[in-house]
Amino acid sequence: MKNFIDFIVDAAKESDLADEFHKIVQDSDHKEISSWLKDKGYEVNEDECKKMVENKDDIQSSKLGVMY
Helix, strand or coil: CCCHHHHHHHHHHHHHEEEEEHHHHHHHHHHHHHHHHHCCCCCCCCCHHHHHHHHHHHHHHHCCCCCC
């Protein structure tokens, strides 16, 4: 299974994946994000997903440069 770095690379290539990620981070908790990533083929632990939730405003405002 791919990891989060693989996800970042893939999302940089596929804008639809990046758009989905922005939406799921904004609307979900860490367990839902982890599940979504797993469904997409990426293994990302819940602690890392908690960090995403804690920083969702920065992610939404496109401060995650490689994603947008």
